[in-house]
Amino acid sequence: MWSVLLMYEKEFIGGHIFDGSIANLKFAYDALTRTNNEFVKTPIENGEILISEEPFSSEKYFLRVNEIKYGGNAAWALEMAREHNYFEKNRDLSDEHENPDEPFRAQREEQRFNIAECEILGVSRENGFFSARTPISVFSRVRKLVPQDFDGPLQKTMGDLKIGHLRSGSQVLSLEAGIFKKALSTHTFITARTGGGKSNTMKVLNGVMLETKGEVSPLIFEPHGEYIQDLKRHPLQKERLVIYNQDGRDGDNKIKIAYKRVTVDSLMNIRKQMRWTEPQERFMTEAQAVLRDNWFQVLVETPYDEEEYFIMNGKPFEDDDMGDLQDFVSHLGKGTGSKPKLLRDIFRGGAHIDTIKATKSKLQRLARATFLVADEKQDDMEFIIGHLLNGKGVLVDMASLSGLQELFLSSLLTSEVLERQKALYKKDRKGFEEGKYPTIAIVLEECQRVLGKGEDTEGNVFRSVVNEGRKFLLGLIAITQQAKLMDPVVLSQMNTHIILGISDETDFDLLKGRVQKSIKNLEMDINQLMPGEAIISSPTSPFALPIKIFEYNQYIENLKRKIPSTTTSSNFSLFT
Ligand SMILES: Nc1ncnc2c1ncn2[C@@H]1O[C@H](COP(=O)(O)OP(=O)(O)OP(=O)(O)O)[C@@H](O)[C@H]1O
Ligand SMILES: [Mg+2]
Structure with missing residues (x-):
């Protein structure tokens, strides 16, 4: 109890709710905070998540700051500013005042306060996290967030594939967060402007999927050759990821698909x-x-x-x-x-x-494509399917292929995977429902090329995966720079959205209408995100969750410390 109290006192930032509504709560706080007898700006920023504890129940309100305004009487502040202008131009106080440049700039901290406007993200009670149906009592205190605020039921909503740390504004908390394995079969959408951190996110997610040791098998179509070298540094790569390329270089397998x-x-x-x-x-x-x-x-x-x-x-x-x-x-x-x-x-x-x-x-x-061979004995398809069913990841390097060949190869593989999963489901539906089989996640960069607006829908295998994949534990992880180029129907079938920095208004508006957890107040926030900062919105996230994705090198360093070099065997030995 003592330590909780201590933490509370330390984190307390002096805000109190005074006005607003459930949709838009307002609290006032001192613009300056005195620490060690010096004044500093009170560190509250836009996008930050704060906590207000209801004094008359055990509820905790999670608030997100959407706007910060100057408090005080505007007419008085205006006159003050004009006085400053006047004295700086017209009066020479050098003989009369010890600080002649700032004669009126006494701290007057009691006169300087700000008003923060917040949305209520939800209310944490003992039995879960809920949306707010009543406002918090007026004059409730508002304080900074601490990781312990996520203890209890909320912890369970943070995902079992941890890809980053929870963020509150630009502050990174020590709590890890991510997405759910189970959600992969209902498709994931990753978007950001160029340089926003899509590839880094995907590398981390690939790595984390390998860590599941057989519960998730990623099938990674690698168009630019940017994942391979990084994934090879993953301590579980040899054990869990099979790499195919177009020429058999670097000791990897040359992929061969039979004409048949x-x-x-x-x-x-x-x-x-x-x-x-x-x-x-x-x-x-x-x-x-x-x-x-x-x-x-x-x-x-x-x-x-x-x-x-x-x-x-x-x-x-x-x-x-x-x-x-x-x-x-x-x-x-x-x-x-x-x-x-x-x-x-x-x-x-x-x-x-x-x-x-x-x-x-x-x-x-x-x-003429290098991957096609007439001799069916050389065909790799059975191996590829076998690896995936066996809980191993498969990466296909397509960097040397033309756009057409790349699309052709990825469609051939995806069609086969979809057909096999369908057939397996027909044979062993119970096994699917009981978690006997791994989820297969198809990683597709530049997905607007196949799932774009106005694309032919008929017979498009990626669309079939989006439509029917869920039942067969087959999900798509689709990556693109511009959401507006995507087919809106496909976009709305993506259940998990990982949104990094985007600047395009049209992209934002489209996503706003499609995401599972509201981002409508986050336009400025999303616009300002630094590389690697993201918002995760999924049916299971308690709210549009701000996170900072792990930086891949850092992730690998940490993983190497966690995973002993001896290899462990798969949970999914059923196909070996
Ligand atoms: N989580 C992160 N932590 C720290 N830095 C990051 C993070 N994510 C991205 N960056 C930085 O941003 C740069 C660009 O990231 P990345 O290549 O992943 O972006 P991208 O969205 O894939 O870009 P492009 O559209 O050009 O493919 C990286 O080289 C890295 O320096
Ligand atoms: Mg990239």
């Missing part, structure tokens, strides 16, 4: 970039129906006619020339006695020659 994984559906994710025409789409669907798994390889590798055969093989076409592809298409010839080996023959009477040729040339362009 390419489906017409997967190509619809790059519809805009490939400019598929309707006849081309129809033709591909027909080809897939006829040639099944082999459709992509057959279209890419089979000459259309004799002329193309000559160009591709450097020799004239002979009818008895049995290529490898013959095996794929031989079943088509059953009963007719002829075995087609030219596309023209397979699709006789079907699509127009121009359609076939144009489609083929587009597919050939795709087939």
Whole structure:
């Protein structure tokens, strides 16, 4: 009791509630505070969280300062200011006054006070944290926040993936906060202006997900090559994160995806970039129906006619020339006695020659991607899915790929993960509900490219993840610089928002209408955030939670101290 009292006295800042409403409480405090007989400005700042304890119950009100005004009589203050102007210009008091430049600047601390306007973030009671339905009693005291204020039920709302420290204005508290593992399957949105700290946030979050030792498996699409080196310094990387790249350098795996994984559906994710025409789409669907798994390889590798055969093989076409592809298409010839080996023959009477040729040339362009291989024995998909189901993270470095290839590869992988999770759910629904399987979190940078406003919605796998992922424990972590470029529907399906500094008014207004916990009074605050300072809003956060994200290097240093170098085994040994 004594120590609590002591803390209270120390933190007490002398404010008292005097006016306002539930929506906008006002308290008055001395603008100057005397410490060691010297006056200093009372350290209360905009955005700061303060506590007011109700004298007539055990309730604690959490307040956030939204505005600070000068107190006192405005007319009197105006006259004072004018007097200062006058004397500085017109009167020479050098002979009469010991401090001739400041004859009227006596401290007069009792006359200097400020009025802070606050919103009530909520009321902490013994059994939980609630929104305020009554104002706090007038003249209640207002004091600084201390970490102990979060003891009890509020502590449980701070998340189990801690990515930063709680912040009160620009002051960083010692209390850690973050998001919930469970919330990952209802999607996370990270946004900031350039340099606001998105990548640092994502690196920390990736690191923290690896720390769950199998409860969360991140599938990280790495477009700029900025995470890899940092994640390699993570003490659990070797144990918990498998890295794929495009050329097998640095001892990492070269990613290989078999032609067979390419489906017409997967190509619809790059519809805009490939400019598929309707006849081309129809033709591909027909080809897939006829040639099944082999459709992509057959279209890419089979000459259309004799002329193309000559160009591709450097020799004239002979009818008895049995290529490898013959095996794929031989079943088509059953009963007719002829075995087609030219596309023209397979699709006789079907699509127009121009359609076939144009489609083929587009597919050939795709087939040149370094990650595609004809040989299905080399395919990595099973390993990748296996790692994820086994609670391991997978990072795919795509820095050397073109935008189109990058999108194609990420769609191929995401489609497969979604399909597998769906199938697994069908087989073992109970297992999903009982927490037998890890949550898979797909990390997507520059997400507006695939989830942008006016993007084709049909067949877009990332949209399917956003729509259906929750049930299958599959969530998206979407990162973008500009919320306004995002599809508003997608934005509203994101349940957790991590908002770092943003300056764009349109971005703010959009987010304001979409977030789970109100940020409507935070426009200036969010505008002023320094790199790494953020607001977290999720259904489970008690209010829009101000935090300072860990700086990644610092996070790693602390983690190395916490985690002994010996590796520990997974909680999820079920697939090993
Ligand atoms: N939590 C943090 N603590 C301390 N410094 C930080 C933090 N987050 C970011 N910074 C600083 O801000 C810089 C920019 O951060 P970061 O690269 O994460 O921003 P970004 O939003 O990804 O930028 P871009 O839009 O250019 O990709 C970092 O190099 C670092 O110096
Ligand atoms: Mg970045």
